[in-house]
Amino acid sequence: MVPRELIDTAQIPGGDAMTLYRRGADFMIVVDRNELMSTRMNGSEEALGTMACARVSGVAAPRVLIGGYGMGFTLRAVLGVVGVRAEVVVAELVPQILAWARGPMADVADGCLDDPRVRVFEGDVAEAILAPEGGYDAILLDVDNGPDGLVRAENNRLYAPRGLSAARAALRPGGVLAIWSAAPDARFVTRLKAAGFLVDEVAVKARQNGKGPRHVIWFATRG
Secondary structure: OOOOEEEEEEEOOOEOEEEEEEEOOEEEEEEOOEEEEEOOEOHHHHHHHHHHHHOOOOOOOOEEEEEOOOOOHHHHHHHHHOOOOOEEEEEEOOHHHHHHHHOOOHHHHOOHHHOOOEEEEEOOHHHHHHOOOOOEEEEEEOOOOOOOOOOEHHHHHHHOHHHHHHHHHHEEEEEEEEEEEOOOOHHHHHHHHHOOEEEEEEEEEOOOOOOOOEEEEEEEEEO
């Protein structure tokens, strides 16, 4: 077996350490022994981007917020389906993740952060949601393994009623809040509906080849 190589460690503000490993050609990011993401399983992250954008495909110049960058799979998927007039805001709390994208993972990133349609917001996605310009057609959240603050306790506010109301207010009519999760959560679906969203829960495979575990994406539409 090819040994796992430690590349770098970053501190999550208000959370634990985040570690980047490489095994052969594959990368993985681990927090407290939990593998948050890897280059081996990216199908559901890409689905988050393509399926959310499909729901707002009628918008000529969509404005999309992605939180956070991760390994860039969702961002690249979005850029592949939105037109040249789109604006894509990427909110990333951990500066080292962006440094990894431009450093050891540059081949994986494939220059997506330098796309002229992309604007990087270095900070909490909750603050980007509350920014006065608002007016998003889609907000895509993949900052935890589900609707709870696994990575940092402060992320819980994203999934609480007040956070969901803020996300709804930041969306244009017909806009979509898309949230990635490792598993279903019926109570969270109830919370989304109570916040005034129309909810569609979709199960997607973790790998592009259709193998591996199933993940869940909630598409919550503002009426």
